[in-house]
Amino acid sequence: MAELLVFPALLAYGEAAFAYAGELRGPGLAGRLATWGVRLGWLAQTALLVGQAVSAEGFPWGTWAGSLNLFVWLVVGAYLIWGCTPRYRLLGLAVMPLAAVLLALAWAGGGTAVVESERSGAVLAVHVALMLAGFAGLTLAAGMAALYLWQERRLKRHERGVLTVRVPALGTLDRLSARTVIGSLVLLTLGIGFGAASFERGDFDAAMAVTIGIYAVYAALLVLRHEGWRGRRAALLNLAGFALVAVVLPITHFA
Amino acid sequence: MRLTLAGVSHHRAPIELRERVALELDACRALAARLGGEAVVLSTCNRTELYLAREEHAEEEAVRTLAELADDRGAELAAALYRLRDEGAALHLFRVAAGLDSLVPGEGEILGQVRTAFEAGSPGPFLDRLFRQALHAGRRVRLETAIGESPASVPSAAAALAQQVFEDLRGSRVLLLGAGKMSEATARNLVSRGAEIAVVANRTLEHGEELARRLGARALPLDAVADELAEADVVVSATGSSDHVLSSGAVAAALRTRRGRPMLLLDLAVPRDLDPAINALDGCFLYDVDDLQAVVAETISGRRDEAARAERLVEEEAGRFRDWHASLDVVPTIASLRALVEEIRDSELAKAGGRLSERERRHVESITSQILAKLLHLPTIRMKEAAAAADGVVYADVVRHLFGLGEEERRR
Numbered sequence: 115m116a117e118l119l120v121f122p123a124l125l126a127y128g129e130a131a132f133a134y135a136g137e138l139r140g141p142g143l144a145g146r147l148a149t150w151g152v153r154l155g156w157l158a159q160t161a162l163l164v165g166q167a168v169s170a171e172g173f174p175w176g177t178w179a180g181s182l183n184l185f186v187w188l189v190v191g192a193y194l195i196w197g198c199t200p201r202y203r204l205l206g207l208a209v210m211p212l213a214a215v216l217l218a219l220a221w222a223g224g225g226t227a228v229v230e231s232e233r234s235g236a237v238l239a240v241h242v243a244l245m246l247a248g249f250a251g252l253t254l255a256a257g258m259a260a261l262y263l264w265q266e267r268r269l270k271r272h273e274r275g276v277l278t279v280r281v282p283a284l285g286t287l288d289r290l291s292a293r294t295v296i297g298s299l300v301l302l303t304l305g306i307g308f309g310a311a312s313f314e315r316g317d318f319d320a321a322m323a324v325t326i327g328i329y330a331v332y333a334a335l336l337v338l339r340h341e342g343w344r345g346r347r348a349a350l351l352n353l354a355g356f357a358l359v360a361v362v363l364p365i366t367h368f369a
Numbered sequence: 370m371r372l373t374l375a376g377v378s379h380h381r382a383p384i385e386l387r388e389r390v391a392l393e394l395d396a397c398r399a400l401a402a403r404l405g406g407e408a409v410v411l412s413t414c415n416r417t418e419l420y421l422a423r424e425e426h427a428e429e430e431a432v433r434t435l436a437e438l439a440d441d442r443g444a445e446l447a448a449a450l451y452r453l454r455d456e457g458a459a460l461h462l463f464r465v466a467a468g469l470d471s472l473v474p475g476e477g478e479i480l481g482q483v484r485t486a487f488e489a490g491s492p493g494p495f496l497d498r499l500f501r502q503a504l505h506a507g508r509r510v511r512l513e514t515a516i517g518e519s520p521a522s523v524p525s526a527a528a529a530l531a532q533q534v535f536e537d538l539r540g541s542r543v544l545l546l547g548a549g550k551m552s553e554a555t556a557r558n559l560v561s562r563g564a565e566i567a568v569v570a571n572r573t574l575e576h577g578e579e580l581a582r583r584l585g586a587r588a589l590p591l592d593a594v595a596d597e598l599a600e601a602d603v604v605v606s607a608t609g610s611s612d613h614v615l616s617s618g619a620v621a622a623a624l625r626t627r628r629g630r631p632m633l634l635l636d637l638a639v640p641r642d643l644d645p646a647i648n649a650l651d652g653c654f655l656y657d658v659d660d661l662q663a664v665v666a667e668t669i670s671g672r673r674d675e676a677a678r679a680e681r682l683v684e685e686e687a688g689r690f691r692d693w694h695a696s697l698d699v700v701p702t703i704a705s706l707r708a709l710v711e712e713i714r715d716s717e718l719a720k721a722g723g724r725l726s727e728r729e730r731r732h733v734e735s736i737t738s739q740i741l742a743k744l745l746h747l748p749t750i751r752m753k754e755a756a757a758a759a760d761g762v763v764y765a766d767v768v769r770h771l772f773g774l775g776e777e778e779r780r781r
Contacts, residue, residue, distance in 0.1 A: 269533065270648065272660040274667035277519055277529050283536030284631065344629030345652050 116165025119158045120217070120226040126155030127190070127214040134207040138279055145203045152206065156190045159217070162226060163187055169228045173239040178364065179225025181246060186217045188250035193257075196290075204281050208257035237312050244305030245325075249359055251298030252332065256356035258291040259349035266346060288344055291352060295332050302329055324362050331355040370495050370697065374458035375431035375450065376411075376418030377439075379472050382449035390417040390438040398489040404430065409490030409500060411465070413482050415472055420462065422495040428452055455694070459499060460687040466507035467683050468517065474672045475516030475679070480507040498693065506686035513682060516675035519668030524551070526664045527635045527656070528558035531603050534633050534654060539563035544601035546570050546594065546615070547608035548580040551637045555605045556584055564603065570594045572608065598623035604634045606642040617646035624652055635661070695756040702765040703749050705774040710741050 130151030136144030163184065166174040175184040193209045196202040220226055265281045282290070306325070335343075335351045343351070377390055390412070392400065397410040400419075404410075407422035419434060421427040432450065439446045453461050461470070466483045468475045487500040511517050520526040528538075535541050541564045545552050548571040556566050566586040571577030574590050581588035589597065591614065598604070598619060608614055615634075624632065629652065636643040636657040648655035656664075714737050722730060748768070755764040769775055 265533075269530075269654050272656060272663070274663050277526070277533065277664055277668055278671045280515075280518075281533075283532060284534050286536045339629075342628035345631055347629075347651070 116162055116169070117226055117228045119162035119165065120221050123155045123158040123162060124214060124217055124221065126151045126158060127210055127217060130155065130206060131210040131214050134204065134210055137203055138207070148203065148206055148210070152190060152194060152210065156187070156194060159183075159187050159190070165228050166226075173242065175225070175242065175246075176238075177223070177225060179220045179223025181225070181242065182216055182220035182223070183225040184243070185246045185250055185253075186213050186220065188247050189213055189216075189253050192250055192254050192294075202282055204279070205254075205257055205261055208260045209254065212253070212257075237308055241305055241308035241312070244301050244308060248298045248301035248305055251294050251301060252328075252356060252359050255291045255294040255298065256353055256359075258287045258294065259352035259356075262287040262291065262349045263346065263353075266349075284345065288348065292336065292339055292348070295335060295352070299329065299332055299336070324358060327362075328355060328358045331358060370422055370694075371424060371427060372455050372458045372495070372499065372694075373421045373423075373427035373431055374418060374453045374461060375428060375435055376416060377435065377446070377449045377451070378416035378418070378470070380470075381451070386439060386445055386449055387415065387417070389440055390435060392417065392438070394485060394489055397486060400434070401490040404434065404491070407491065407493035407496045409486055409492055409496055411483060411486040413479065416465070416470075418465075420458070420490075420496060420499070422493065422499075428454075456687070456691055459503075459690050459694070460683070462499065462503045463506045463683045463687050463690075464680075466503040467510040467679055468507070469510075469676060469679055469683060473521040473669070474676045475510075475514075476521065477511060477517045480504065480511070483507065499690065502686055502690045502693075506683050509682050509686065510679045514675045514678045516672050516679050519671055520665060521669055521672070522554075523637065523658065523661045523665060524555040524558040526661045526668070527555045527605065527637070528562050528564075530635070530654075530656060530661075530664070531559060531564065531633050532562060534631055535602060537563065541565065541602040542567040542600055543603045543605060544568050544570065544594065544597055545580070545584075545586070546591065546604065546606035546642060547638065548573075548576045549607050549609075551607040552605055553580060553583075555607070555635065555637065556580075559603065559605075560584065567601065568594070568597050570597070572610070595619050595623075599626045602630070602632060604632065604643075605637065606635065607637040608642050610638070610642055611640055613644045614642040615644060615647070617644045617650065620644075620647045620653060621650055624650060627652070637661070692753075692757040695761055696753045697756075698761040699752040699756045699765045702768050702774065703752060706748070706768060706772060707745060709772060709774060710745065714738070714741060 130148045133144045133148035133151060137148060166180075175181050189209065190213050193205065196205060217226075261281060262284060265287070266284055268276050269284070302325075306329070331351070332355050335348060335355060338351070339348050377386060379387065382390075391414065392410065392412040397412050401408040401410045404419070404421060409420045411418045411420070417435070417438070419431040421431055432452070435450065436446055462483075464470045466480055468477060468479050471479055483500070484504055487496075487504070490496065490500075492500060520529040531538055531541070538559060541559075543556060543559050543564050543566045545556055545566060545568065548569055552569075560566060566581075566584040568589055569577045569581040569584065569586050570589045570591045570593065571580070572591045574588060577590075578588040580586075591608065591610075594615070598615075601623075604615070606614060620632070620634070631652045631654065634643055634647055634653065634655045636655065639658060641657055643655060643657075645655065645657075647653050718730070718734060718737070721733070725733065752761065752764050752768065755761050
């Protein structure tokens with residue numbers, strides 16, 4: 115029964131994605147509907163994950179689809195911290211369509227089913243959870259970078275509605291994005307540490323190489339930012355790093 | 370109790386008339402006290418309005434007072450004067466408090482002015498309720514609509530753009546080029562949002578020094594600004610120069626030392642002071658006066674859209690006040706009915722008092738009190754509903770007749 119909860123979650127995330135598009139025309143009902151869609155969808159997905167955890171003997175999100183399910187939950191959970199305030203609502207325009215599509219993929223891949231899984235080690239579970247939380251943070255940071263580039267372009271072009279659509283200030287997006295990357299790198303460091311604890315010679319694979327590459331790109335972003343690479347250039351580098359997270363990592367990890 | 374409003378406002382009164390009837394706060398306080406009864410005087414640069422709550426002669430007195438203030442130029446005042454009563458007057462005040470009657474729809478200053486007028490006035494229970502509900506309506510409009518969020522003038526649009534780039538302007542340094550009125554108005558808007566005016570640069574140093582003193586900044590000659598540019602987050606330029614005051618090269622050089630911190634440049638001069646190529650530099654945002662006027666036009670249009678939502682909220686609040694006002698017609702009857710049943714209860718309890726122990730008496734008191742409360746609950750609600758639907762007086766008369774309310778007094 116619990117696995118049916120994926121449908122209300124999908125419906126609510128989808129509704130939120132559409133409603134955020136409505137918020138572009140101006141603040142109002144669409145924004146409130148979007149926020150409630152995110153909240154209700156996240157609650158439904160939380161219940162689904164609890165159902166999966168209760169039924170499973172071990173870590174129920176070890177498959178690519180299961181990981182995707184947990185990943186979406188973490189992304190939306192992180193977004194909820196800011197998403198409820200009117201000024202940050204439009205971040206949902208970058209986050210919620212992605213969340214809805216990824217959850218649908220997780221469902222299609224069987225990652226939302228409630229099944230008994232094999233017992234797995236606690237270290238592995240912590241490793242996966244930390245890595246997914248880190249990548250969720252990077253997804254959110256990429257959403258902020260995308261929003262930065264969109265708003266910067268509007269300001270550069272002197273678009274008339276630049277003050278009527280409520281978007282966080284460029285400085286705020288730049289700063290929050292950097293802070294989110296720092297937090298995500300901390301989680302990734304811990305996750306890699308737990309992974310290394312169960313590492314055996316010969317285990318090194320392409321996914322690990324890409325993960326280290328991602329780590330290096332984001333670490334470079336922070337160093338360069340400190341040297342004055344802020345704003346547009348930092349946002350572009352952030353999105354380049356996210357391309358590795360979103361495209362290269364899944365291919366190498368689950369292929 | 371009748372509510373009467375008489376006033377003049379920017380809609381019909383020319384500024385000369387508004388100037389004559391405009392009052393300082395102390396004068397508003399004194400006038401409200403002089404008018405006697407329940408009175409509040411609201412006076413701003415755009416309106417002077419007298420709100421009176423009394424049974425008779427309120428309108429004549431309000432008009433006479435305004436005529437005195439206007440130096441008794443009867444024809445001019447008559448053409449501009451508006452008079453409203455009861456629901457119309459209440460709705461008007463609610464619209465005023467919400468900024469819907471303002472020159473720029475949704476401006477926020479009026480809400481504070483209404484509050485100040487209320488506090489300085491002489492309200493009784495009626496005007497107290499009216500003004501509190503109007504303030505609540507104004508706050509709801511500001512919270513639940515976006516009507517007051519967008520700027521309505523070039524200086525405020527400039528400051529809002531600065532916030533869109535930096536968000537918190539505290540600690541942001543502003544470089545002013547030119548010491549004219551436009552520079553000062555924009556500077557004051559930026560200061561009101563937390564920015565610091567660091568330097569005022571002007572061709573005539575004495576003028577620059579005067580403005581710099583008022584703004585707590587340093588003054589420099591216009592040709593010495595290149596050294597200050599790297600430290601400025603916002604540059605506001607409004608000189609009378611016929612050439613560019615700042616070149617793209619000078620700004621590019623300043624940007625190199627800013628370690629990625631963006632710059633907002635606002636060119637309020639015609640002909641333009643700042644090289645348009647500056648906007649192409651990474652991390653630079655250049656707005657000229659046309660760009661800012663376009664932003665203002667868009668935001669004012671947005672305000673008008675929001676005004677429709679605000680009007681609905683105001684009407685909702687006005688409806689609540691109307692219901693409360695209407696219920697006043699039946700309140701004396703409800704009070705008399707409750708007094709009657711309490712009297713009967715007390716008298717019956719007194720008769721039985723000797724036969725009951727203290728514990729039994731308290732028990733009977735509690736039970737009879739609950740019975741009466743339940744019995745009177747529905748008639749009370751129905752009478753208030755009938756009052757809201759304009760049948761209140763009829764219902765009140767029926768209840769008074771059925772229960773013989775007031776007959777005792779009449780017999781006496």
